[in-house]
Amino acid sequence: MMMRALLGLSIVLLQFWTVGIAWAKDETLTYDRVFLSTSADTQVENDTLAAILYAQREGTKLSTLANEVNQLITKAVQQSKQIPSVDVQTLAYQTNPVYDKQRLASWRVRQSIRLESQDSAILSQLIGDLQSTLAVESINYSVSPGKQREVEDKLITEAIDAFTQRAKLITKQFGRSNYRLVEVNINTAGTPIRPMAVRGGVMAMEAAVAPPTIEAGKQDVQITVNGTIEMQLE
Numbered sequence: 001m002m003m004r005a006l007l008g009l010s011i012v013l014l015q016f017w018t019v020g021i022a023w024a025k026d027e028t029l030t031y032d033r034v035f036l037s038t039s040a041d042t043q044v045e046n047d048t049l050a051a052i053l054y055a056q057r058e059g060t061k062l063s064t065l066a067n068e069v070n071q072l073i074t075k076a077v078q079q080s081k082q083i084p085s086v087d088v089q090t091l092a093y094q095t096n097p098v099y100d101k102q103r104l105a106s107w108r109v110r111q112s113i114r115l116e117s118q119d120s121a122i123l124s125q126l127i128g129d130l131q132s133t134l135a136v137e138s139i140n141y142s143v144s145p146g147k148q149r150e151v152e153d154k155l156i157t158e159a160i161d162a163f164t165q166r167a168k169l170i171t172k173q174f175g176r177s178n179y180r181l182v183e184v185n186i187n188t189a190g191t192p193i194r195p196m197a198v199r200g201g202v203m204a205m206e207a208a209v210a211p212p213t214i215e216a217g218k219q220d221v222q223i224t225v226n227g228t229i230e231m232q233l234e
Helices: 002-029 062-081 120-130 145-173
Strands: 033-045 048-059 086-100 103-117 135-142 179-190 218-231
Touching (some): 048 120, 062 103, 086 120, 103 120, 145 218
Antiparallel strands (some): 179 218
């Protein structure tokens, strides 16, 4: 019985000793670590214009409303497809009851289309033409994916160079000759573009509508590089 107790105590002590060694190793690995963060940013011209327009009708005869909305959207899509530089997409089709004092009073039918182009002048003119029959829900500018990637690739190079230079500076100031990279993260960030809401009537307009005044503007694109370095002991 005594031998079993001594053997058990030896195993426990051995386990604590092993854990102590592991803890000591971990402590060594995390010694002289420094967290760094650098960034690079620029302003980019928005080059893609997008607009959402819709047809909406309200009345008591659902079939008539649906037919009118379908005709308006079909005509708008056909007109938009005649312009090669404009991409057109149909969006949600909605049929909703309208109540008056908890009684069904009428129906509302609505469908939207989304137009997008990198030729803002042409799309602006098309929006003005379509406003004779459709209403504008929103207009917004953005940066195209290709241009976004091009700018981000350049900023990534700048941010990494800045991170490397700062890591070397800190290592030198602490009197060390070298460092190793433990962990690094690269994050992208930009200023979100809010759609510009435009009020418009849902019925067909009698007179021609002038194209909306739209300014592309710019948005901020930023790359942040943050990570941890470990300064090597002499």
